[in-house]
Amino acid sequence: MHRPRKRFGQNFLRDRHVLDRIITAAELCPSDHVLEVGPGPGALTERLLMSGADLLAVEIDRDLAASLRDRSEEHLKVIEGDVLRLDWREMLDQPPYKMVANLPYNISSQILFKVLDHFDLFSRLVLMFQREVGERLLAAPATRDYGILTVLVQTWYDVSRVVKVSPKAFVPPPKVDSVVLLLTPLERPRVGLVDVAIYRTVVRGAFAQRRKTLRNSLLGSGWSAAQIDPAFHSANIDPSRRGETLTLEEFASLANCLADQKQED
Numbered sequence: 001m002h003r004p005r006k007r008f009g010q011n012f013l014r015d016r017h018v019l020d021r022i023i024t025a026a027e028l029c030p031s032d033h034v035l036e037v038g039p040g041p042g043a044l045t046e047r048l049l050m051s052g053a054d055l056l057a058v059e060i061d062r063d064l065a066a067s068l069r070d071r072s073e074e075h076l077k078v079i080e081g082d083v084l085r086l087d088w089r090e091m092l093d094q095p096p097y098k099m100v101a102n103l104p105y106n107i108s109s110q111i112l113f114k115v116l117d118h119f120d121l122f123s124r125l126v127l128m129f130q131r132e133v134g135e136r137l138l139a140a141p142a143t144r145d146y147g148i149l150t151v152l153v154q155t156w157y158d159v160s161r162v163v164k165v166s167p168k169a170f171v172p173p174p175k176v177d178s179v180v181l182l183l184t185p186l187e188r189p190r191v192g193l194v195d196v197a198i199y200r201t202v203v204r205g206a207f208a209q210r211r212k213t214l215r216n217s218l219l220g221s222g223w224s225a226a227q228i229d230p231a232f233h234s235a236n237i238d239p240s241r242r243g244e245t246l247t248l249e250e251f252a253s254l255a256n257c258l259a260d261q262k263q264e265d
């Protein structure tokens with residue numbers, strides 16, 4: 001019997017109803033390629049395999065990875081390793097993938113940044129998060145939960161709630177509530193972007209120092225006054241606002257003005 005390891009965020013899902021909801025949201029078919037991060041003892045893994053899809057499971061815990069491998073399931077490939085350190089382009093060599101996972105909560109934001117960096121590899125994501133992180137992904141501007149991940153994820157995905165999950169659904173129960181979200185990639189970003197890298201830097205910069213004005217926050221994150229002041233003016237955005245009040249469209253117009261200026265330089 002495996003003793004759950006806290007440092008790996010091991011809270012194993014036991015609730016059949018929640019497993020059903022995850023599987024339904026994933027809309028699997030036998031020709032699918034699926035990535036599961038952190039299969040653990042395999043409750044979700046087993047359900048994913050029932051669809052007939054090819055499953056790639058990445059597990060950091062050596063014992064759990066070994067016991068999954070021992071099952072020698074035809075459609076299952078187990079990689080033992082830290083998902084944050086693996087080369088996703090090399091590992092996910094048959095895109096597109098559906099990613100279905102009950103994520104280790106301590107690294108769920110970092111996993112999302114990796115997902116954003118590999119946008120083209122995924123066709124659908126059904127992911128379990130700690131409720132607070134889930135709220136962030138669903139948040140509206142000017143709310144407490146609105147942040148970098150909100151803006152970046154909502155720019156490239158439709159985000160919807162699949163099911164709320166109580167701690168009782170897990171063994172051992174975590175101290176927090178959870179939520180399963182469905183992320184569906186958009187065909188093109190929700191807002192028109194001239195330069196994706198500049199957009200991402202502006203969004204990161206805007207939230208880098210939440211209590212500062214947008215102007216000071218961007219100044220503190222490497223932009224110069226000569227760059228940002230004309231951009232504020234052209235985008236018609238008040239530089240004394242706080243970053244968290246900007247809508248996706250406003251972030252895009254600010255970033256696009258900066259990108260246009262750069263092209264003129």
Ligand code: SAM
Pocket residue numbers: 008009010011012013014037038039040041042043044045058059060061064081082083084101102103104105107
């Ligand atoms: N999928 C299982 C379930 O639903 O019962 C386990 C989910 S548990 C919340 C998270 C799993 O992710 C654990 O099995 C843990 O060992 C694994 N894990 C934690 N950090 C990881 C990492 N960096 N890379 C890969 N797997 C990781």
